[in-house]
Amino acid sequence: MTERFEVGQKVKHNVRGDAEVTYGPYTNTFGQVHYVVRLASGRELDATADQLSAIPEPPKFSVGDKVTSFGDKYTILAGPFQGHTEWYVVEDEDGKAMTADPNDLVRHDPEPIKVGDRVRVLRATYAEECHGLTGTVDNVDCDVTLDGISHPYHVNLDGRSGGVYASSVEPVDEPAADTYEYDGVTYDLSARYRDKDGDVWSFTGKRRASVPTVTMTGDVDNWNTIELIARNYGPLTRVTG
Structure with missing residues (x-):
């Protein structure tokens, strides 16, 4: 024919x-x-x-592409597939998968990540435990390659004293979490904590070498850090009421 x-x-x-x-x-x-x-x-x-x-037309979308359909956001999971018509498998923001007609999809090209943006870490070689964590970007042009993959982003993680180099991140809308993690415990920086001797500590709003400082007296220039107090006078118990 x-x-x-x-x-x-x-x-x-x-x-x-x-x-x-x-x-x-x-x-x-x-x-x-x-x-x-x-x-x-x-x-x-x-x-x-x-x-x-x-000449075969290139696929309209690729796996991993961000798209919208009637205002809702999706990610291409698989495809294209050929049936009576062409179709893709997409995933919505709640993780639910479904099929979609490419004619109903519009490519969603997000704004480039900038220094100061709030993001979620999607991929970070040798730091898989950081996948899904949020933080603030302080560098978008890092000269770091791990296992042959460029990691251009450096993210200061919420509640942690260090950051992570990431190959892929996504923007998030929520504000920075006012917490700090030390030795497996996450401390709420808006709360007060009682040490093993009964003394109550509150956070000063300042940091030493990125570690939050605490005070018993209300002195915001106190040099004690949450790590020092937790290590020497812990465990610390959150004061309620």
């Missing part, structure tokens, strides 16, 4: 190379199906259908 082509379709001529259909199909007096095609040079010529072959 002779393949049918449409006006505007990209095709390959068996001698002349890539071309575009500009007219046809039509049948000549000998019953042959012909087309007029425009070559890369701009010249048009007549070609029989058996001289042409279709």
Whole structure:
């Protein structure tokens, strides 16, 4: 069966190379199906259908692409697949997978990540325990490559004294968490804590070498850090009421 082509379709001529259909199909007096095609040079010529072959259109979307459909956000999980029509498998923001017609999808190109942005870590080689954690970006042009993968982002993680180099992050809307993690315990920086001797400590709002400082007296310039107090006078118990 002779393949049918449409006006505007990209095709390959068996001698002349890539071309575009500009007219046809039509049948000549000998019953042959012909087309007029425009070559890369701009010249048009007549070609029989058996001289042409279709150039496959590249997929509209790739796995991992962010898309929207009627205002809702999705991620392409798989596809394209061919049935009666072309379709993809997509995942919504709640992790629910479903099928989608590509004609209902629009590519969603988020704004580039900037220093100061709040993000969630998606991929960080040798730091998989940080996947899913949030923080603030302080560098977007790091010269760091791990296992052959560029890690351009450095993220100061919420509630931790250090950061992580990440190869992939996504923006988040929530504000920075007012917490700090030490020795497996997460401390609420807006709360007060009682040590093993009964003394009550509150956070000063300042830090020493990125570690929050605490005070018993209300002195905001106190040099004691939460790590020092927890290590020497812990365990610390949150004061309620």
